[in-house]
Amino acid sequence: MEWINTTLLPEHIVVRSLEEDMFDGLILHHLFQKLASLKLEVEEISLTSASQRHKL
Numbered sequence: 001m002e003w004i005n006t007t008l009l010p011e012h013i014v015v016r017s018l019e020e021d022m023f024d025g026l027i028l029h030h031l032f033q034k035l036a037s038l039k040l041e042v043e044e045i046s047l048t049s050a051s052q053r054h055k056l
Helices: 002-011 026-036 049-055
Strands: none
Touching: 002 026
């Protein structure tokens, strides 16, 4: 897990638990971008339940 935190340090992301911190894919998305050195074009992730319902 230390290498993940080192990789994501410029993003100000700290992973404390793989199970809890990777559940929504947001941190995994940032990790893929850093490791592949490319920008993944995806819609912005809705973090609140209200914004998730609005997107539906």
